[in-house]
Amino acid sequence: MALPKILQPSLTPDELTFLAEEERIDIVPLFSMTRVRLLGGIYGPFTPPSTATVPVWLALSLKRKRKARIVPPTWLNIESLQSLLSEEKTNAESFQRLPKRFIEISKVLLDVAPDDLQSPSTLRSLLKDLREVRQAKIRLGLQSEGVMRGSYLQVTNLTPLELTELKPFLVKAMGMMQALEPKREEEGEEGLGEYSQA
């Protein structure tokens, strides 16, 4: 393939953020305007103080120009993050299901619109804790029995960003393990059942 090595295995974090910016979010516009027809769709009307639903990229753009206030998604507040974190901690076996584009959107909103969120520094540290708990689980998972047998890794509810981080290493490591597997399949019939991909 002609793509550079680093782009081959999966989407980069920047590409994932780009995709996340297609999600819808509520804003309170600070200007009045009728509906606008853009290539991506029709947005508006913008009549303060009522909210309008726009894609994240438009919300960010308006926010940067100080033309809107972003209404944070329902999951981006201290209470729901704390409950997510405590559930993530108590359930050591599996990953918590996170809202769609959770990491990307929380990061971007904290960077661009910290003044629209309640106590952004607490949110930041909660998000960091959550990430660390999940990272520790991923690390344990990489040493689990499934990986050691070169067959699978349980990744239910991992976010695309976490997969981006994990995938290149995991795929190569598992490829090596499969190459080193004693090759009974080609040489005789006796090992066929045992080694067929279940």
Place this chain on the structure above:
Amino acid sequence: MSTRTLTFIDLVFVEGMDDDYFSLQAILADNHKLSCTFLLDVPGLGYLEGGSDNDLKENTKVEIPFWLAQTLSLNEFTTFPLPPPYAPRVRSALNASPSSVKLSNLVGQGGWWYRWGRRLADVLDDVPQSELLGMLLRAFVGRLPNLQDLAAHHAGADHSAPEGGAGSGEAFKEGMEGDERELFGVGQDSGRLVKVWYDSNWGRKTK
């Protein structure tokens, strides 16, 4: 999105150790020297031994690269014992503590311990073959957690790397062979990519 609810990373595309025709690593790994014993006289090949004799006598030991030894051995012109990097001594050291064996010392800097072992296994009979492959696999699996920790640690992300493990980590890093080194690089790169994203500030971007 379907990517988020995916349950398995499907590993159909194995890119671990390809024996691809164009794989440089595969070519280089075939170049490891092997001590072979000739089972017959070969006229005119005395120079391989480095002596002044014109002919190569039966039972002479000669160091030849694996790609040559493979063909010769399959045709029963030569035989070779299992080379020192895969000797029982190494096997017991690996059983004792996989991560403290310096594989790079065994096959030389930039050598390919796993690849070469796998190529050797191709030539062997069933029982020694599965023994050798089993040793390689156990060694790899035993060393993988260390390798992963080290790659994550060097990527500089907020991973829970074990404290005080830095000393043994460096020793392990020196002992990595070719493919482990590559794997380390892969893990480090992807970790760094994500860390750079986390450290970037979207607030300052003007679009």
